[in-house]
Amino acid sequence: MPINVWDYLREYDELREEILAAVDRVFRSGRLVLGQEGIRFEREMAAYLGVAGSVGVNSGTDAIYIALASLGVKAGDEVITVPNTAVPTVSAIRTLGARPVFVDVREDDFLMDVAQVEAAITPRTRAIVPVHLYGQCVDLDPLMAIAERHGLKVMEDCAQSQGALYKNHQSGSVGHASAFSFYPTKVLGAYGDGGMVLSNDEAAIKLARSLRFYGMETQYYSERHGYNSRLDEVQAAILSLKLPRIEGWIERRREIAARYNRGLAGSGLVLPRENAHSRHSYYVYVVEHPTDRDGVLERLAKRDINCNVSYRWPIHTMRGSADLGYSEGQFPVAERKAQRIFSLPMYPHLKEEEVDTVIEVLRDVV
Ligand SMILES: Cc1ncc(COP(=O)(O)O)c(C=O)c1O
Incomplete structure (x- = not known):
């Protein structure tokens, strides 16, 4: 039998009854998108991280650009990140028409070299995206201090860091906002695509909620340019039963x-x-x-x-x-x-x- 780098089938064997019951519950609920399962999972994730608000979206990639847009990043802005990340970190920044600006990583932990960030700041810099690669956090305290000094926003890319801690804080609870992926391989993975924006900034959460739904706040009336990016009920129900584990x-x-x-x-x-x-x-x-x-x-x-x-x-x-x-x-x-x-x-x-x-x-x- 080959030993593969990742596999979910044994997990599925263990959780099969619960997963099938959750899927059945969703299918019988009469509500397949933006219903109670999504609302509950948003609350559970916010509680797990210890942050005020959360918005379920369709993928980690969407979570990154929706979180950045909610923090005010727009076309022409510069966003500082690292070149050794998943392509989506960068494609999400570019989706907004913003420009990714790279700094190198550290030799010992392969994470953003925070000491290089200040030199990369220009008058166009608007945000910094530390990527908590492989499940370990970037050194956030000095990064937050730099952001504070320059009036920048820090958006944590937590696609790979569910449950990782930075000095006893959950990853995703330290920056101005954070983006999670629930792609199946992740520590907390869905059985399909999923993502989430989290933040203590209530205005950012309100904006993210509108941006994931065509920019609407009221049905069929768009306040701003927005997207279609929703965490579906089936994935939310499965994630919800996996979170306590x-x-x-x-x-x-x-x-x-x-x-x-x-x-x-x-x-x-x-x-x-x-x-x-x-x-x-x-x-x-x-x-x-x-x-x-x-x-x-x-x-x-x-x-x-x-x-x-x-x-x-x-x-x-x-x-x-x-x-x-x-x-x-x-x-x-x-x-x-x-x-x-x-x-x-x-x-x-x-x-x-x-x-x-x-x-x-x-x-x-x-
Ligand atoms: C660091 C990082 N950022 C962003 C993403 C994008 O997440 P998704 O595949 O859910 O769009 C991933 C995962 O694929 C990732 O590893």
């Missing part, structure tokens, strides 16, 4: 990470580092091979262990970003790491013996 699942992910840490120490791989200010949720467990990443991946695949690379190309080097005018060599840490990183199998239902097999085979092929 998230802490246990993160604990399990952390156990698996600790097992990898022990088993792979001294193997020649660079292992992930947990920052003192963070609780890593280990959305993914990313290691580095300094010289032969692709060779290692090939040898692992031959022995039925399928890993992943997120991400192989920093965004500023992609053809799709050519018009931004960046060139290779501008973000050396992101570029170097992109050639070295890969993610090991990681999901809560992974078995001990599978983790041990990954360790054994990996030590062998490395």
